Amino acid sequence: DGGITQSPKYLFRKEGQNVTLSCEQNLNHDAMYWYRQDPGQGLRLIYYSQIVNDFQKGDIAEGYSVSREKKESFPLTVTSAQKNPTAFYLCASIGVTEAFFGQGTRLTVV
Amino acid sequence: GENVEQHPSTLSVQEGDSAVIKCTYSDSASNYFPWYKQELGKRPQLIIDIRSNVGEKKDQRIAVTLNKTAKHFSLHITETQPEDSAVYFCAATYRAAGNKLTFGGGTRVLVKP
Numbered sequence: 001d002g003g004i005t006q007s008p009k010y011l012f013r014k015e016g017q018n019v020t021l022s023c024e025q026n027l028n029h030d031a032m033y034w035y036r037q038d039p040g041q042g043l044r045l046i047y048y049s050q051i052v053n054d055f056q057k058g059d060i061a062e063g064y065s066v067s068r069e070k071k072e073s074f075p076l077t078v079t080s081a082q083k084n085p086t087a088f089y090l091c092a093s094i095g096v097t098e099a100f101f102g103q104g105t106r107l108t109v110v
Numbered sequence: 111g112e113n114v115e116q117h118p119s120t121l122s123v124q125e126g127d128s129a130v131i132k133c134t135y136s137d138s139a140s141n142y143f144p145w146y147k148q149e150l151g152k153r154p155q156l157i158i159d160i161r162s163n164v165g166e167k168k169d170q171r172i173a174v175t176l177n178k179t180a181k182h183f184s185l186h187i188t189e190t191q192p193e194d195s196a197v198y199f200c201a202a203t204y205r206a207a208g209n210k211l212t213f214g215g216g217t218r219v220l221v222k223p
Contacts, residue, residue, distance in 0.1 A: 033211070042116075042215035043154070043199065090153065092211075098144065099201075099211050101153040 003027040006102030023091035032074035112137040116214025133200035142205035
């Protein structure tokens with residue numbers, strides 16, 4: 001199913017709690033990305049990684065953290081410092097050109 | 111870095127009419143311009159793309175045109191159908207492994223039966 005899997009599909013976070021979103025790909029792509037999408041909005045880049053053990057901040061990195069210990073995996077942690085985390089999160093892996101997206105995780109603060 | 115602007119943000123058309131979405135980009139080094147379609151609650155999926163050595167590309171009812179001099183590219187959907195209703199995103203990048211893909215803000219297209 002596109003070779004990139006996000007989990008869970010739905011996630012609920014309590015105030016002050018850290019949560020981690022999973023993203024795994026078997027496309028052998030070096031580059032992986034995390035985007036945030038708010039209702040009626042575009043895709044805003046949170047973090048991206050072009051190679052294992054290296055990652056860069058995107059446009060809205062505050063309150064988020066990532067790791068890239070394996071080529072296949074790029075988990076995103078939404079920390080308590082992120083004051084408005086309710087959104088749809090999309091992970092993507094990119095080869096030479098085309099970006100393949102995961103099915104997304106909808107995070108809600110309760 | 112690259113900046114991509116997309117217009118309009120919403121577009122309502124009658125079934126059977128054409129829809130046109132326009133994007134401009136800032137980095138003259140960009141040479142790859144994909145278009146993604148996102149249906150409600152689903153992931154974006156590539157529908158068509160164009161490289162900078164081509165001025166126009168067509169795939170059935172959709173086509174993309176590129177004007178490198180003016181740094182803008184457009185998506186054209188002809189004979190629109192209700193299933194064309196979705197959000198469409200343009201993007202731009204320099205075509206090399208791992209380069210960042212910059213998206214436009216999206217266009218919500220509604221095809222009225």
